[in-house]
Amino acid sequence: MKKIMSIMTLAAALFLTACSQQEKAPKASSSASSHSSETVASTSEKSEQGVSIDGSYRGQDEENTILLVVTGRKGTFTVQDADGEEETKEVSIDPVNQSMRIGDEPYRYRIEGDQLSLEDLEQAEDDQGIIVLTKQ
Known part of the structure; x- marks a missing residue:
């Protein structure tokens, strides 16, 4: 019985760790895709505005x-x-x-x-x- 409880506790801990890692992953990729969108926007803005001759x-x-x-x-x-x-x-x-x-x-x-x-x-x-x- 103790072995089954230990295995279940370990399984629950692994499951909770995996779930918390998945929550963090979308935020990071969302942030990365948002950042790359900003980069694309600023790059296209530069091409629309041309090169500065100030x-x-x-x-x-x-x-x-x-x-x-x-x-x-x-x-x-x-x-x-x-x-x-x-x-x-x-x-x-x-x-x-x-x-x-x-x-x-x-x-x-x-x-x-x-x-x-x-x-x-x-x-x-x-x-x-x-x-x-x-x-x-």
Whole structure:
């Protein structure tokens, strides 16, 4: 009789241990799947928003010095000529299409390392129309 009671006690203990382990397992896998869903969401968010180009970029265009400052989807584009006169235009950025408007002019941008290339979309075919700026 003592052997049967010992075996039943042991079986009950094993059963309770197994049940408590199963309760913990779904919570852990649920947490893991929730975390992987967040990772997928943030990854797809990045691809929808494109690559961030936040920062300051400087370059030369003929005799002009160009400064582009970008924060989020907005910025300023300042051109300073050899005489020191400045003209500043507002910039709006579309990271999904990698395009921006500088004033009223549309540009397509491309990032390669610390260089930002701006291609004027309204430029004549025979004119290159590409401005290359370096991140500061």
